Amino acid sequence: MQRFIAVFIFAIFAHVYYGQKKKIDASSYDEWNHIKNEQISDNGTRITFEINPIAGDGALYISSGAGAEVKNIPRGKSAQVSSDGNTIIFKISQPYDTIRALKIKKVKKAKFPKDSAAIWHNGMDTLIRFDKVDSYSIAEEKSSWTAIVFDDNDRFKAVEKKKKKCFLRKKKPAPPKITEQGKATLFLNPETGQRLAIEKADAYAISRLGNKIAYIRNSVISDSLDSASVYLYDTKLDSVVRVFHREGSAKNLFFDEAEKSLGFMASADTGENKNYTLYVFDNKRITQPIQSDWLEEGWGINDAHEPYFSKSGERLFLYTSPLKKDDPKDTIPADEKAQLDVWNYKDGRLQPQQLLSVKRDRNKGYLAVWNREENKFIQIGSATLGFEGFSQMDGNGNFCLGSTQLPYERLMSWEGWFSDYYRISVATGEQKLLAKKVQYRPYFSPEGMWFAYFSQADTTWHAVNCETLEDKSITAGIKARFDNEDDDHPMAPNPYGIAGWTKDGDIIVYDKFNAWRINLKNEFPPQNLTRTRSSGWEYRYWKQDPEEHYIDLKDVTFWEGFNHTTKAIAIAELGRQSIRNIYRADAQMNTLIKAKHSDKVIFRTQRFETYPDLKVTTTAFAEVTPISEANPQQGDYNWGTVELISWKSFKGLQLEGLLYKPENFDSEKKYPLMVYFYEKNSHNLHRHFAPRPTASIIYPSEYTSNGYLVFIPDIKYIDGHPAKSAYDCIVSGTDFLTKKFSWVDSSKMALQGQSWGGYQTAMLITMTNKYKCAMAGAPVSNMTSAYGGIRWGSGLSRMFQYEQTQTRLGGNLWDSLNVYIENSPIFYVPKIETPILIMHNDNDGAVPWYQGIEYFVSLRRLNKPAWLLNYNGDQHNLRKKANMRDLSIRMRQFFDHYLLDKPQP
Numbered sequence: 001m002q003r004f005i006a007v008f009i010f011a012i013f014a015h016v017y018y019g020q021k022k023k024i025d026a027s028s029y030d031e032w033n034h035i036k037n038e039q040i041s042d043n044g045t046r047i048t049f050e051i052n053p054i055a056g057d058g059a060l061y062i063s064s065g066a067g068a069e070v071k072n073i074p075r076g077k078s079a080q081v082s083s084d085g086n087t088i089i090f091k092i093s094q095p096y097d098t099i100r101a102l103k104i105k106k107v108k109k110a111k112f113p114k115d116s117a118a119i120w121h122n123g124m125d126t127l128i129r130f131d132k133v134d135s136y137s138i139a140e141e142k143s144s145w146t147a148i149v150f151d152d153n154d155r156f157k158a159v160e161k162k163k164k165k166c167f168l169r170k171k172k173p174a175p176p177k178i179t180e181q182g183k184a185t186l187f188l189n190p191e192t193g194q195r196l197a198i199e200k201a202d203a204y205a206i207s208r209l210g211n212k213i214a215y216i217r218n219s220v221i222s223d224s225l226d227s228a229s230v231y232l233y234d235t236k237l238d239s240v241v242r243v244f245h246r247e248g249s250a251k252n253l254f255f256d257e258a259e260k261s262l263g264f265m266a267s268a269d270t271g272e273n274k275n276y277t278l279y280v281f282d283n284k285r286i287t288q289p290i291q292s293d294w295l296e297e298g299w300g301i302n303d304a305h306e307p308y309f310s311k312s313g314e315r316l317f318l319y320t321s322p323l324k325k326d327d328p329k330d331t332i333p334a335d336e337k338a339q340l341d342v343w344n345y346k347d348g349r350l351q352p353q354q355l356l357s358v359k360r361d362r363n364k365g366y367l368a369v370w371n372r373e374e375n376k377f378i379q380i381g382s383a384t385l386g387f388e389g390f391s392q393m394d395g396n397g398n399f400c401l402g403s404t405q406l407p408y409e410r411l412m413s414w415e416g417w418f419s420d421y422y423r424i425s426v427a428t429g430e431q432k433l434l435a436k437k438v439q440y441r442p443y444f445s446p447e448g449m450w451f452a453y454f455s456q457a458d459t460t461w462h463a464v465n466c467e468t469l470e471d472k473s474i475t476a477g478i479k480a481r482f483d484n485e486d487d488d489h490p491m492a493p494n495p496y497g498i499a500g501w502t503k504d505g506d507i508i509v510y511d512k513f514n515a516w517r518i519n520l521k522n523e524f525p526p527q528n529l530t531r532t533r534s535s536g537w538e539y540r541y542w543k544q545d546p547e548e549h550y551i552d553l554k555d556v557t558f559w560e561g562f563n564h565t566t567k568a569i570a571i572a573e574l575g576r577q578s579i580r581n582i583y584r585a586d587a588q589m590n591t592l593i594k595a596k597h598s599d600k601v602i603f604r605t606q607r608f609e610t611y612p613d614l615k616v617t618t619t620a621f622a623e624v625t626p627i628s629e630a631n632p633q634q635g636d637y638n639w640g641t642v643e644l645i646s647w648k649s650f651k652g653l654q655l656e657g658l659l660y661k662p663e664n665f666d667s668e669k670k671y672p673l674m675v676y677f678y679e680k681n682s683h684n685l686h687r688h689f690a691p692r693p694t695a696s697i698i699y700p701s702e703y704t705s706n707g708y709l710v711f712i713p714d715i716k717y718i719d720g721h722p723a724k725s726a727y728d729c730i731v732s733g734t735d736f737l738t739k740k741f742s743w744v745d746s747s748k749m750a751l752q753g754q755s756w757g758g759y760q761t762a763m764l765i766t767m768t769n770k771y772k773c774a775m776a777g778a779p780v781s782n783m784t785s786a787y788g789g790i791r792w793g794s795g796l797s798r799m800f801q802y803e804q805t806q807t808r809l810g811g812n813l814w815d816s817l818n819v820y821i822e823n824s825p826i827f828y829v830p831k832i833e834t835p836i837l838i839m840h841n842d843n844d845g846a847v848p849w850y851q852g853i854e855y856f857v858s859l860r861r862l863n864k865p866a867w868l869l870n871y872n873g874d875q876h877n878l879r880k881k882a883n884m885r886d887l888s889i890r891m892r893q894f895f896d897h898y899l900l901d902k903p904q905p
Helices: 002-020 026-031 096-104 351-356 358-363 632-636 700-705 722-740 756-764 799-803 817-822 825-831 850-861 881-899
Strands: 033-040 047-053 059-063 070-074 076-081 087-092 116-121 128-130 133-138 146-150 178-180 183-189 194-201 203-206 212-221 225-234 239-247 249-255 261-267 277-282 285-287 299-301 315-322 366-371 376-379 399-404 419-425 431-438 450-455 460-465 471-473 498-501 506-510 515-519 537-541 557-563 569-574 579-585 588-594 600-606 614-618 640-648 654-662 671-676 709-713 744-754 773-777 836-839 866-869
Touching (some): 033 076, 033 588, 033 600, 047 076, 070 087, 070 116, 076 133, 146 203, 183 203, 194 212, 212 249, 212 261, 239 261, 239 277, 277 315, 351 358, 431 450, 431 460, 460 506, 498 537, 557 579, 640 700, 640 722, 654 700, 654 722, 671 722, 671 881, 700 709, 709 722, 744 756, 744 881, 756 773, 756 825, 825 850, 850 866, 866 881
Parallel strands (some): 671 709, 671 744, 773 836
Antiparallel strands (some): 033 047, 047 059, 076 087, 087 116, 133 146, 178 212, 183 194, 212 225, 225 239, 261 277, 277 285, 299 315, 315 366, 366 376, 399 419, 419 431, 450 460, 460 471, 506 515, 537 557, 569 579, 588 600, 600 614, 654 709
C-alpha cells in the first residue's frame, strides 16, 4: 500500500512538474545560443570560442583550459590566436539594437558605425582597443605581431605646418599633388609595445615568424601618373627599407618560409588589364626571375593567383595565362546592340554554366615553377589540356599533378564527372598520362611517386607508378568491398576513400568498417589494421595535423570510430597489435581539434537531449572537462527523447528509423505523429536540434515540446522506382508504429519533407490517404519537364540527377518514359485527398520553382485543398531570417490545425 501511494504521489508530482515546463515556439528561438569559431593555440595554452544568439549580442570566450577562468568579452567575434597563445586579436561588433534601429530608419549600410577590434595579451589587465577597423591578422608562428587595417583613412595622416607668406618672394610652382591609395594600417607587437603606423597601405604580408613585414603604397601623382612602392620592415631591427619604387602599381606580397625572400608583382601599365612582372627581393637585391621570352607568346603572369615559395624555398610557384586585352572603344550606342546567348549543341558546358563561371574563366591561371638554383622555368599547367595543376609536399615533390575534364564536359549533363590525370615533372615539365576517365577523387602520394584511383570497371583501387607508368589493381585479391556497399543509386558506387600514405610507400585504404595497409612494392600481403567488421565499428584515421604528409604506423595512431549498430562514437588508439577505444560515447561528434604542438584537444559531442558544449582533454582522453554552457535555459522547456526502432518493410527490407517522444510522454494518451524523411537518417540518432527558425524542415525538439511524436524512417531505394520505394519504407514504418503502440493516433498523422523529401511527400499523397495533411518544400512534381530543366544555382542540366544520382530513374526520358510518368505526382493529382502546404521560392537554384507551380495549379484545377508559399527572392532552403521565422510559424499553424484541432490560421 505504501509503495502504491509513493508511486501515485510521484506521478502527480511529475505531471505538475512537466506541466510547468514551457513549450518551444517562435518566441523561444532567440533564447537559444550556438557555439562557433572554436579554436586552440598551437601550444594548447589558449582556447577561444564564441557563443551567439540567433538575434542579439553574443560574446567571445577565452580560456586556458580545464579548471581555468573563462574570460567573457561582449560582442567579440572572429578571433585570431598567436601560436603561443599569448596574443588574441578579434572584432567587437556594434550592438545589435543599434544596427537594428538604423535598419528601421532605412539608413544605408555604408553609413552604419564601423566595428572595432581589440587585442587581448597575456599579462595585460586591459584590452588594447581600436575603433573603425576594416580587417586584421596575426603572424602565423611564434610571434605576437599583428596588423590592423582601418576604415578611416586619415588616422595617421601627417599634419602640414602652415608657412608664413612672404609677398616679396617669387611664387614657386605648386608641387605635384600626390594621392595615396589604400587604407591606414598599423603593425603592432603587444608583447614589446613596438609599432609602425602607415598612413595608407594597399596591401601587406607578415612573414611566418613575424620577423619581417612587407607593405605596398600605391599612389597617383597629379591625377595621371601611378607610382608603386614596396617597403620591408625588419621587426628585429625596427627599421624600414624601401625595396622597390617604380611607375605603375604593385600587388600580391609573399614571403618564403625562412623569411629570406620577399616576392611581389608590379606593372607599369595604366589600363584596366595590366601585364605584371614578378619580382623577388633577396639579400638586399631585387631580381626579375621570370623572363618574358620563357612564356608562351601572348601569355603573362596571372595576377589573380598569388605566387608562393616551396617550403624549402628552392622553388617559386606562379600562375600564367593568356594576357587580357582591353575592350575596344565603343562606337555603337547600347540600344543598337543585340543582346543574346547562343546555345551550341557542341559546347562542353551549357550557357548557364558558362555565364556563372565567367569571372573564374577570365581569372583562370596555369601553374608554373621557377627552380631557383638552376634558374629554370617550367610550365606545368596546360591550357590545351585544360588543367591548372597543383604541387605536392609543400612544393618540394618531384612531380605535380594535372587533371582535365575537357573530354567529358558534355557528359556532365547526363552521366557524371570524369577527368584525365597527368603526371608532370617539376624538373623538365614532361607530361605523362596516368589514367583516363576517372570519376572519383584520386590520390597522389606526398613525394609524387604513386597515383591511386578507384576503377569503376573492376571496382578496385589501382596504383600507377609515376616513374614506370605501370598501372595495377591493388585490392583485387582482398575479400572486401571498397566501394559503398550500401549505395542504391543507378551510377557506380563511390569508394570509401583512403586514410593516407606511409613513408615506406604503403597506402591505407578503407572498406566500410576497416582500414587496409597495402604495400605497393609487394613486399608483404595486405594487412587489415582494424579488424572490426564483426563488432560493427567503423574506424577512420584522425589526421591531427593538417600539414601532416605521412601516417607513422610505427607509432601509436588515433582513429575516429562509429558503431553502425548502436550509433555510438569513439576515439581509438591503433598500436602494433590491435585497435582499442580510449573514449566512447552514445553521442555524435561535432568538433575534434588537437593543438598543433601539444597533446591538448578540444571537442564537442551532441545528444538529442544535450547541446554540444565545448570540452577540453588530452589525446589520452583520460579526463574530459566542459568549458562552456551555452544553453542552461533548456531545462526550463519540455524537450523530448529519441529511440532507435527497427522493422521490416512490406517487401521484407530490414529498416531503421528514429522515434522522438515528448519529455512528458504518457503512454495512456494518444499523440499525433509527424513523419519527416529524406533518405537515411538513423545514423543521426544523437543529433541535437536546437530551437531556431527553420530553412525548410521541422525540428523534432519543437514538435515533441508541443505534444507531437516525430518519426524519421530510413529509405532504401530500387532503381527506377523511387516512389514505390518511399511508400514501401515510409508507410510500412508508420503502420508498424500504429500497430505496435496504442499511443500513436493513426487518425492524426502528417508528412513533411524538403527537396527530395518534398518530392516524396508530393508523391506519397497520391498513393495513400492515411495522412491527415502534408507539407512539401521545393518538390519536383513532373519528372518529364524537370528532366530538361536547369539547376540555376550551378547552371547544370538536371538530367544527371534522373539518370544517375538522387532521383534514381536509371535511364533517359525517351527510353524510360513510363518510369518518368510512374514517378511524377502531376499525373496522379486526381487521387489526392490530403490537404497540402507547398513552399517553392522563385530564386530556387536547385529545383526550378515552376515545379511547385505545376503541382499547385493542378491541385487548384481539381479543387484540392492546397496552399503555395513563395518567399520572394529567397532560395531552395530559406536564407533570410525573417522568412525562416515566418515559415516556422506557418508550418506549426498548419499542422496544429489539422493534428491538434486548433483554429484554421
